[in-house]
Structure formats: C-alpha cells, structure tokens
Amino acid sequence: MDRQSVYTLSLFGEDRAIEESNKRVQKELVDFILDFHLDNVFIYRDQIRENVLSRQYFCDIDIAHLIAFNEHLAHRLNNEPAEIIPVFEAALKTCTRRILYPSQSVEDQQLAQALPEHQLLIHSSVTQTSIRGLTATNVSHLVRIPGIVIGASTLSSKAVALHIQCRSCGHPERLSISSGFTGVTLPRVCGRPQNNPSDGDKCPLDPYFVVHEKSQFIDQQVLKLQEAHDDVPVGELPRHILVSADRYLANRVVPGSRCVVMGVFSIYNSQKNNKGSGAVAIRNPYLRAVGLQTDLSHNQAGGMGMQFTEEEEQEFLEMSRRPDLYSLFASCIAPSIYGNADIKKAITCLLMGGSKKILPDGMRLRGDINVLLLGDPGTAKSQLLKFVEKVSPIAIYTSGKGSSAAGLTASVQRDTSTREFYLEGGAMVLADGGVVCIDEFDKMRDEDRVAIHEAMEQQTISIAKAGITTILNARTSVLAAANPIFGRYDDLKTPGENIDFQTTILSRFDLIFIVRDAHDRAQDETMAKHVMNIHMAGQARNAQQQQQAETSEIPVEKMKRYISYAKSRCAPRLSAEAAEKLSSHFVSIRRQVARQEQDANARSSIPITVRQLESLVRITEALAKMELQPVATEKHVDEAIRLFLGSTMDAVMSAGGEAGGGSRELVEEVHKVEEEVRRRLPIGYTSSLATLRREFVERKGYSEQALNRALMVLNRRESVQFRRGGSLVHRSGV
Numbered sequence: 001m002d003r004q005s006v007y008t009l010s011l012f013g014e015d016r017a018i019e020e021s022n023k024r025v026q027k028e029l030v031d032f033i034l035d036f037h038l039d040n041v042f043i044y045r046d047q048i049r050e051n052v053l054s055r056q057y058f059c060d061i062d063i064a065h066l067i068a069f070n071e072h073l074a075h076r077l078n079n080e081p082a083e084i085i086p087v088f089e090a091a092l093k094t095c096t097r098r099i100l101y102p103s104q105s106v107e108d109q110q111l112a113q114a115l116p117e118h119q120l121l122i123h124s125s126v127t128q129t130s131i132r133g134l135t136a137t138n139v140s141h142l143v144r145i146p147g148i149v150i151g152a153s154t155l156s157s158k159a160v161a162l163h164i165q166c167r168s169c170g171h172p173e174r175l176s177i178s179s180g181f182t183g184v185t186l187p188r189v190c191g192r193p194q195n196n197p198s199d200g201d202k203c204p205l206d207p208y209f210v211v212h213e214k215s216q217f218i219d220q221q222v223l224k225l226q227e228a229h230d231d232v233p234v235g236e237l238p239r240h241i242l243v244s245a246d247r248y249l250a251n252r253v254v255p256g257s258r259c260v261v262m263g264v265f266s267i268y269n270s271q272k273n274n275k276g277s278g279a280v281a282i283r284n285p286y287l288r289a290v291g292l293q294t295d296l297s298h299n300q301a302g303g304m305g306m307q308f309t310e311e312e313e314q315e316f317l318e319m320s321r322r323p324d325l326y327s328l329f330a331s332c333i334a335p336s337i338y339g340n341a342d343i344k345k346a347i348t349c350l351l352m353g354g355s356k357k358i359l360p361d362g363m364r365l366r367g368d369i370n371v372l373l374l375g376d377p378g379t380a381k382s383q384l385l386k387f388v389e390k391v392s393p394i395a396i397y398t399s400g401k402g403s404s405a406a407g408l409t410a411s412v413q414r415d416t417s418t419r420e421f422y423l424e425g426g427a428m429v430l431a432d433g434g435v436v437c438i439d440e441f442d443k444m445r446d447e448d449r450v451a452i453h454e455a456m457e458q459q460t461i462s463i464a465k466a467g468i469t470t471i472l473n474a475r476t477s478v479l480a481a482a483n484p485i486f487g488r489y490d491d492l493k494t495p496g497e498n499i500d501f502q503t504t505i506l507s508r509f510d511l512i513f514i515v516r517d518a519h520d521r522a523q524d525e526t527m528a529k530h531v532m533n534i535h536m537a538g539q540a541r542n543a544q545q546q547q548q549a550e551t552s553e554i555p556v557e558k559m560k561r562y563i564s565y566a567k568s569r570c571a572p573r574l575s576a577e578a579a580e581k582l583s584s585h586f587v588s589i590r591r592q593v594a595r596q597e598q599d600a601n602a603r604s605s606i607p608i609t610v611r612q613l614e615s616l617v618r619i620t621e622a623l624a625k626m627e628l629q630p631v632a633t634e635k636h637v638d639e640a641i642r643l644f645l646g647s648t649m650d651a652v653m654s655a656g657g658e659a660g661g662g663s664r665e666l667v668e669e670v671h672k673v674e675e676e677v678r679r680r681l682p683i684g685y686t687s688s689l690a691t692l693r694r695e696f697v698e699r700k701g702y703s704e705q706a707l708n709r710a711l712m713v714l715n716r717r718e719s720v721q722f723r724r725g726g727s728l729v730h731r732s733g734v
Contacts, residue, residue: 022087025073029091032069033059034098048092049099057116058248059092060291063124077122078142081264082178085120085290092118117160119247122262122291131227131239134285138265145287146260149253150240151224151413151424158246159184163214166190166207173208186210221250224424225261225287229396242286252292255410255425256432256473258394262291308565316565320628326639329626332554334387337380338530339523342646346371346511347384349643350435350477351392351563352625354618355571366459367571368477369618370508372441374499375515376488381481385437388479391556393564394434396427400443403427405451408436410472412465421466428455428474441482442500449505452478456508457611480509489516499606507607510615511647572624574617578637582620585641586613589649606648615648616640673702673710681720681731689727 033044048059067074077084093115101108128146129138162175164186171192177184190203226240243261245252253259267283308316319325330344349369356367373381389395398408409426428436438444455461455474462471484498499506506512554562574582593608619640624632673696680695681687692711696702711729714720721730 022083025076025084026087026091026094028070028073029088030094030098032066032073033091033095036065036069038065045095045099048096052096052100056248057096058119058121060121060123061088063122063126080140081142081290082140085264088120089118092120119249120290121248123293124262124291128260130231131225131241132231134241134265139267139285141265142262142290143265143287144260144262145225145241146258147225147227147240148258148430149223149255150226150430151422152253152255153222153415153420153422155219155221155250157217158220159215159217161216163211164208165211166192166203167209168203168207171203172211218247219250220244220246223253223289225259228258229430243289244286245289245292249289249292253294255423256429257294260293261287261289262293263287263289308561312561313565316562317628319562320566320626326623326626328553329559332559333391334380334384336534337383338527340380340384340515342643343373343384343513343515346513346643346647347388347479348626349619349622350479351388352566352622353477354621354625355573356475364459365614366457366475367618367621368459368475369510369615369622370456370478371480372506372509372512373479373481373515374484374489374512376517377483379515379517381515382439385439385479385481388435389437391559391563392435393560393567394431395437396431396434397437397439398427400438400440403438403444403448405448408448409451409455409461409474410463412463412468421468423463423468423470423472425472428452428461428476429472431476432473433475435477435479438478438480441480442485453504453508456505478509489514503607507609507611509648510612510618511643512606513647514650566625566628570625570628570630572621572630572632574620574632575634578620578632578634581634581637582613582616582641585637586616608648612644612648616644619643669702669706670709670713673706674714676700676702677710677714678719678731681729683731686723686728686730689722689729692729 033048034042036042036044043065044059044061051058063074063077066077073084077088096115096118097112101112122142124144126144129143131145131147134143134145159177162177162184163172164175165172169190169192171190173187173191175184175186186206186208188206190207192203221244223243223245224240225243226238229238232238243263264287265285266288267285269283322328326345326348330341330348333344333347346369350371353369354367357365359365373384375381385397389397407426408428410423410429411426412421413424414421441449455476456478459473459475460471461474463469482501485500486498489498589608589612616637620632620636623636623639624630629636676696677692680692693704693707696707697704711720711722715722718732721732722728723730
C-alpha cells in the first residue's frame with residue numbers, strides 16, 4: 001500500500017489456489033506428524049498423545065526431523081512462517097483428532113470438534129544469529145537468537161477472536177486477530193445485510209462494541225532479551241529486543257535466565273512513530289517466539305546447557321584421576337602471570353564451588369566461594385580477574401567506580417507503553433550460577449558496597465522499590481580486587497589501617513589474600529625473564545620451554561567444559577574424620593586469634609567467625625569436586641587448611657597485634673622497646689626523637705624499625721604525643 005501505484009486485487013481463482021495449496025501442505029504435515037519415526041519410535045505421535053492426556057495442547061517439533069522428512073516443507077516453514085505456522089497448528093489438531101477419536105461415531109465427532117487450538121513449538125540446532133546480526137532480510141523469517149532475559153512483563157490476556165455487536169441493532173460479528181503486537185480496528189459500518197429497504201434506517205457510524213465474555217483470549221508475555229556479554233564488542237552497549245511469548249511459552253523464564261529463542265522476526269508500528277514523526281513506514285522490530293530453549297542445567301551448573309558426549313565424559317573422568325590435576329589446573333589459570341601459586345589455587349576452588357545445602361527447615365547454606373585479593377599495584381590482580389571472566393561458564397566483569405547499587409542488584413524501570421513498573425536484573429542477577437569479578441573494590445561508594453552484603457551471604461537480593469517487593473536469586477561467587485588505603489600496603493601499619501573495609505564485608509569473604517610486592521633479587525630476576533619471554537612472543541624460550549608446554553596443557557575451552565561438568569555432576573559431602581579435623585582446627589584458630597587480640601589489646605580487623613568454618617568446609621568440598629569425588633577426605637581438609645592459613649590467617653596474624661606486620665621476633669622486640677620508652681620518659685617529660693634514637697638504636701642495639709613501631713603504637717594509645725612536626729616526643733598519659 002505504501003507504493004505510489006494503482007493497487008489491484010484479483011477477484012477470482014487465486015484464493016481458491018491458495019486454499020488448495022494450504023490443504024496440500026496441511027496433508028503433508030499431517031503425514032509428517034503421524035509417519036515420522038526414528039528406530040521404530042513414532043516420536044510426534046507419542047508426544048501428542050502424552051501431552052493431550054495431561055491436557056497440554058502443544059507439540060515440540062525439531063526442524064532437523066522435518067528437513068529429513070520433507071525438505072521443501074522445512075524451507076517454506078523457514079521462509080514463510082506466518083503462512084505455514086497456522087496450517088501446521090491446524091494439522092496438529094487434525095492429528096490429535098485421529099489419535100484420540102479414531103471412530104466415526106457422533107459422540108467422538110462432537111468431542112473432536114471441542115478440542116482447543118493447538119500450539120506449535122519449534123526447536124532446532126541450526127546456527128544462531130546474534131541480535132546484532134538481525135537485518136531487514138530476516139524480517140518474517142524464522143531466526144534463532146541466544147541471549148539473557150533481563151525483563152519479563154506480567155501475563156496479559158490477548159484476544160485471538162473478538163466478538164463484536166452493533167449498538168443499535170444487535171448484529172453480532174466475529175473478528176479474528178493475528179498474533180503478535182498488531183492492533184485491530186473495528187469496522188466503522190454495521191455489517192447487517194440490508195435485505196429490504198423497509199428495515200428502517202442504517203445503523204450510525206462506529207456502531208460496534210466488544211463483548212468480552214464471548215471473545216477468546218490467550219496468555220501473552222513480553223520478554224526483553226539482551227545479547228550475552230561475550231557477544232558485545234568492546235565499547236558498544238549491549239542491544240536488546242522485545243520477544244512476545246504466548247500460551248505455553250509464557251511464564252517459562254525469569255529475569256537472569258539464559259535462553260535461546262526461536263521465533264519469527266516481525267515488525268510492529270509503535271505509538272512513538274505515529275506522534276508527529278515524518279516517517280510513515282518506519283516499524284520497530286520484535287520477535288514472535290515459537291520456541292524457547294531455556295538452560296535446564298542453569299540451576300546446578302554454569303554454561304549454556306552444555307551437553308557432554310560419552311567420549312568427553314570418559315576424557316573428563318580420566319582427567320579427574322590424574323594425581324597432579326590440582327596443581328595442573330592451578331597452573332593453567334592465567335599461565336602468563338608468574339607465581340601467585342596459592343591465589344591461583346584459591347581461584348580454582350572458586351570456579352568449582354562447594355555444595356549448596358538446603359536444610360529441612362528450608363534454610364539455605366551457600367556453596368559459592370568468595371575471594372578478595374588485596375594488595376600492591378602491579379601484582380596482576382586485574383589480569384587474574386579478566387582471565388576468570390574468560391574461563392568461567394557464566395561471568396560478569398565490573399569495575400568499582402562504574403557500578404552503582406542498582407547496577408549490581410536490580411533496577412526498577414518503567415515500561416514506555418503500559419507505564420507499568422518492572423524489574424531489570426543487575427550484574428549479580430544476570431551472573432546467577434557464575435562469578436562476578438569486581439575490580440577496584442575499594443573505590444566503590446560505601447552505600448553501593450552495602451548492596452552486595454546480602455547477595456554474598458544469603459545469595460538473594462531483596463527489592464522494595466516503587467511498589468515492587470520481591471526477592472531475586474543471586475547465586476554467584478564474588479572475586480574482588482582492591483588496593484589498600486594508601487595505594488600500597490604499608491607494613492608499619494596494622495591491617496586495620498591498611499584495609500578500608502568494614503568487618504561486615506570482610507567476614508563474608510572466604511579467602512583474603514594480601515598480595516605484597518616484595519623486593520627480592522632472585523625473584524625479580526626470574527620475573528623479569530618471564531615478562532621478557534612473553535613480550536618476545538616466546539622466541540627466546542629455552543629453559544622455560546618445557547615448563548610452558550606443560551602449563552598450557554588444558555586449553556581454556558576445555559577448562560570451561562570441565563568446570564561445567566564438575567558443577568553439574570558432583571556435590572561432595574564431608575567424611576566423619578574430615579569433619580572432626582576441621583572442627584578441632586577451627587577451635588584452635590579461634591584460640592590463637594583470641595590470644596593475639598589479648599596481647600594487642602585490640603580487636604582484629606579481619607574477623608574469624610563461624611563463617612570462616614563454613615569457608616573451610618566449602619573449600620574442602622571444592623577440592624573434592626575437582627577430582628569428581630563424592631566424599632571429601634582428610635587430604636582435602638589439609639589442603640583447605642593450608643590455603644586458609646596462607647591467606648586469611650596470614651592476614652590476621654600479620655597484624656602482630658597493634659605492632660604491625662612482621663615476624664614474631666620483631667613483635668617481641670617492639671614490646672620490649674615500649675616498656676623501655678615508658679621507663680625512660682615519665683609522664684609530662686619531653687625528649688627529642690634524635691636523642692631517643694641514639695639511645696635505643698646505637699647504645700642498646702634495638703632496630704630502628706622496632707623503635708618507630710613502638711612510638712607509633714604508644715601514640716595511638718595516646719601515651720605519647722609528637723610535637724614540632726615529630727622532632728619532639730612528649731609523654732602525655734599512662
């Protein structure tokens with residue numbers, strides 16, 4: 001109609017030809033449904049019977065089967081879905097009638113007439129088109145699009161057949177409406193046949209109104225599908241498309257679920273386009289869903305519903321029996337980064353995760369492991385995070401300043417057309433079942449950081465905004481990287497002064513690594529060689545050639561699949577001996593921390609609570625899961641305790657009370673110097689710093705570091721004050 005030419009319409013013959021071809025196509029489709037079989041199993045015949053007996057009137061067709069049966073039909077279904085799908089649904093109804101009511105009796109015929117409309121669902125394994133790849137050539141074709149559902153509207157009832165009635169004469173009519181977003185216009189004149197002129201006046205214009213009770217409705221839901229993060233080019237915003245899902249496809253997915261939508265790429269005329277815009281024929285695209293493949297294994301594992309072949313399973317089982325699997329896996333995490341063996345092992349545990357438990361009273365215990373890397377710049381923290389984003393089946397990378405509380409949890413949006421509020425999931429909801437990597441964790445605003453407290457422990461996000469109160473799932477592991485307050489870790493200060501985080505957030509991390517950039521000649525030489533080799537693209541590898549060949553044994557794609565396999569097939573439990581060992585070890589750790597807090601006369605900034613005992617359990621389970629073991633043994637407990645002592649406990653003990661980090665000897669020396677300073681300076685006396693240094697360092701043989709720390713501790717306890725820019729030390733209190 002948009003073309004500026006005379007519009008002609010044939011009045012004879014063509015409609016009949018179309019009808020004939022439709023009947024022929026319907027007959028072919030009926031033959032396909034009833035006759036298609038694989039190994040003497042009539043797939044669709046059985047499927048229809050099962051579905052109808054459970055009062056579900058739909059049939060899920062695999063396009064590959066249709067291609068094998070009749071290629072021409074499959075081609076037409078792909079290129080003209082709008083014409084073929086209604087014919088296909090009529091064919092399904094015919095088949096149901098034949099299967100359920102084969103006899104010709106009157107009663108059976110009446111029952112067959114009363115069958116509701118059927119729905120055709122299609123799934124396929126053809127190549128997927130990204131949302132970016134949809135162009136005008138795809139309009140009215142079948143497409144298959146992967147993505148993440150970021151918003152789902154409430155169910156609305158959409159009319160398929162309207163019963164309308166004339167106001168003045170009561171003449172009824174039925175209007176059928178095509179599916180999708182298309183609207184309908186009521187006829188402007190009454191369609192009552194004017195047989196004799198004496199029937200009275202014609203009805204006025206616009207006489208019809210809708211009788212809702214006699215109209216026919218179906219469920220419809222509008223989804224917002226966003227492309228997966230892996231497909232978004234750098235510097236681009238992720239694109240999204242509206243999906244209209246009706247009848248049996250409605251209420252299938254929730255925001256955050258990953259799915260592949262098979263649908264007809266259609267267009268609709270938006271209200272926005274009509275308002276004052278000059279463009280007449282601009283249409284907005286949407287997708288009319290005819291098939292939704294949700295990721296079934298999404299709840300237990302990550303990954304787009306990965307299917308594993310038998311050979312692959314065999315290979316994974318052989319891999320799990322390797323004695324060096326743990327160290328091999330750890331060395332394959334960011335192989336270009338030198339050292340950091342324990343951090344890589346912790347990340348391996350994080351990728352595997354422990355076992356999620358639901359107690360009889362409905363309480364959930366999380367299985368995901370959270371890790372915090374805290375340390376000097378230039379220790380490759382962000383590189384590790386980037387690698388985890390690549391290797392984890394589901395992962396989202398975000399940076400501190402660039403993420404707000406709503407961006408991490410969920411935001412409330414307003415639908416432009418219906419003006420209703422709906423929820424859009426943030427990063428933690430979209431990464432459900434995977435890992436969220438948060439870089440620059442210390443640069444986040446405090447109110448934004450509080451938003452993830454609940455997500456890290458309870459694994460849910462509670463929302464109460466704009467009249468929407470709900471709870472979303474956020475079963476994610478958090479891998480965070482942060483710098484200390486002063487940019488570098490200051491050994492003269494306690495962890496409490498170095499770490500700018502509250503105890504509440506620190507206790508939610510299972511492992512806290514303090515990554516120091518130590519100056520060690522031998523290590524620096526090795527690292528310099530390693531970096532130079534990487535920059536020379538491995539041309540000068542000689543001694544390391546063998547080692548490099550070993551480390552790159554498991555490619556990233558295989559690691560990803562192995563992680564998915566382990567997460568979906570294995571949920572280890574602790575053995576009795578392992579549990580006993582863990583509990584006794586936890587008690588001894590608490591005793592150690594209590595003694596140290598007593599010595600220092602201050603609480604530790606990194607708390608050791610019952611959460612840390614649960615952390616140990618989770619790490620033990622993750623180590624067992626890596627080897628696909630159903631039961632975690634004492635061997636796994638020993639490694640978990642070693643990791644814990646090397647990370648979180650090391651951070652706690654490095655406090656050395658208030659005397660700051662360092663060895664046990666230094667801490668004892670600081671205590672002695674404190675006593676001496678107290679004895680040397682009575683209350684109210686002042687001495688110059690140079691005199692004290694001469695006395696303690698040169699005469700009595702204490703180290704200068706111990707003197708500085710002792711004065712710092714006394715200053716914090718308000719026993720001494722520094723005056724004149726720190727050159728005089730005045731004893732002010734006890």
